[in-house]
Amino acid sequence: MTSGKLISGKEVAQHNSRESCWIIVHGKVYDVTEFLDGGSKIVLKYAGKDATQEYDPIHPPDAITTNLPPQKHLGPVEPNTVEKVKIEITDEEKERQVRVSNRPHLDEILNLHDFEAIAKQVMTDKAWAYYSSAADDEITNRENHAAYHRIWFRPQVLVDVTKVDFSTKLLGHKSSMPIYITATALGKLGHPDGELNLTRAATKHGVIQMIPTLASCSFDEIVDAAQPDQVQFLQLYVNKDRSITKNIVQHAEERGIKGLFITVDAPQLGRREKDMRMKFTDDDPSAVKDTGSGGIDRSQGAARAISSFIDPGLKWDDLEWFKSITKMPLILKGIQRWEDALRAYDLGLAGVVLSNHGGRQLDFARSGIEVLVEVVTNFKAKRGISFPNEKFQLFVDGGVRRATDVLKAIALGATAVGIGRPFLYAFSSYGQEGVEKALTILRDELEMNMRLLGAQTLKDVGPDLVDTSNISAHLATIPADRLYDNNYESMRHAKLRALKDQSKL
Numbered sequence: 204m205t206s207g208k209l210i211s212g213k214e215v216a217q218h219n220s221r222e223s224c225w226i227i228v229h230g231k232v233y234d235v236t237e238f239l240d241g242g243s244k245i246v247l248k249y250a251g252k253d254a255t256q257e258y259d260p261i262h263p264p265d266a267i268t269t270n271l272p273p274q275k276h277l278g279p280v281e282p283n284t285v286e287k288v289k290i291e292i293t294d295e296e297k298e299r300q301v302r303v304s305n306r307p308h309l310d311e312i313l314n315l316h317d318f319e320a321i322a323k324q325v326m327t328d329k330a331w332a333y334y335s336s337a338a339d340d341e342i343t344n345r346e347n348h349a350a351y352h353r354i355w356f357r358p359q360v361l362v363d364v365t366k367v368d369f370s371t372k373l374l375g376h377k378s379s380m381p382i383y384i385t386a387t388a389l390g391k392l393g394h395p396d397g398e399l400n401l402t403r404a405a406t407k408h409g410v411i412q413m414i415p416t417l418a419s420c421s422f423d424e425i426v427d428a429a430q431p432d433q434v435q436f437l438q439l440y441v442n443k444d445r446s447i448t449k450n451i452v453q454h455a456e457e458r459g460i461k462g463l464f465i466t467v468d469a470p471q472l473g474r475r476e477k478d479m480r481m482k483f484t485d486d487d488p489s490a491v492k493d494t495g496s497g498g499i500d501r502s503q504g505a506a507r508a509i510s511s512f513i514d515p516g517l518k519w520d521d522l523e524w525f526k527s528i529t530k531m532p533l534i535l536k537g538i539q540r541w542e543d544a545l546r547a548y549d550l551g552l553a554g555v556v557l558s559n560h561g562g563r564q565l566d567f568a569r570s571g572i573e574v575l576v577e578v579v580t581n582f583k584a585k586r587g588i589s590f591p592n593e594k595f596q597l598f599v600d601g602g603v604r605r606a607t608d609v610l611k612a613i614a615l616g617a618t619a620v621g622i623g624r625p626f627l628y629a630f631s632s633y634g635q636e637g638v639e640k641a642l643t644i645l646r647d648e649l650e651m652n653m654r655l656l657g658a659q660t661l662k663d664v665g666p667d668l669v670d671t672s673n674i675s676a677h678l679a680t681i682p683a684d685r686l687y688d689n690n691y692e693s694m695r696h697a698k699l700r701a702l703k704d705q706s707k708l
Contacts, residue, residue: 373598463529
């Protein structure tokens, strides 16, 4: 690594190939030649140039300094010598900006579905593809939402519901509602402030934010944006290099994080074909040759490009190591059957998240709400344990769009539910104000539906208020959700190239 030496932009420009690839990020020069991978096409586009604009939306500011060895940090670039990357505003982008200017007023947004409808129209195609994509045929993605439609209420009447209280505690920490903002990656794809929109809105509404490993903002940026008494959790993808994982965990504990949610359902990322297909659409087919297993893989999309560090060898025995490096409560995120939930309980963990990763991993994995019924039933039968339970808490995520979904999960034994995509769509459409509006909508829906259920507090929302007799009937007829169905974008087939590309064949 050079020591204080300024590197001219002209010198950087000479290293613009796969054999020698330098890039500039935030005024510093880095040699990334040895680290070109499945996402190398986008890196090579900026070889020898300033890559900051492309880097920022999909990487936290410290990602490159953390993951590149010191000898690859070449030093600061000499000001005013850098070739400016000409950014051409396409007709598509101009049209998108017109749509942004024509967004409805926030008062016209009535539910979480509305945010998704607007986001689909105002986000870039790349961002929409990443946020909305799910695994394979996206059966599980749709099932996560549909499963709630197989649960019906049994409301009680003539209860004094002048005042209702839906506050609760997650891992011993107060929350104004039985929800939390679950971890979702790459917030800056949707808005320049990225995850900070969530942090600031969460504290105003008294809910807990789970910080993602793959945030666009750095971990410390997000923690620094929180208020002194604000509770935050951390979602962890376990690095193959355990020393890196240890540093992340212990740093999080030092910064006051109150719970470590270890993702266990992603030994390999699923095939998210909307995201993958966007890479084919964006790239010039003539610019990259298919060289077999050693060639450039353009098909993996944004997700694969940022996740190659995740350890596929993570196993149950590793949990003892986690206990040895932190005193934070440990929660397994991505449990999908009762046997694994029971094993986590027997190992002394603080809880589990019943989740299939938002339908983005294994297609035909069951919904978290269905697994919840199975977990509660078997814990009662095999350990005599009932839920909710302060010593071992059950969380659910995936598919939640209404407060009725939240209350169904609470009735079945969950402590709280995680909500992800709706908040992404909220800030992609309206920034922090969008997230605040989304939380207000949920609060108002909770108040109304608690009254209509005949429940004064969450303790009154029990299994007697729901009918789950059809929860496992995957072919059952359910009411069509027109708002959800209208927002869902069907997957596309591969298409013939446009005629203008035929000359390149």
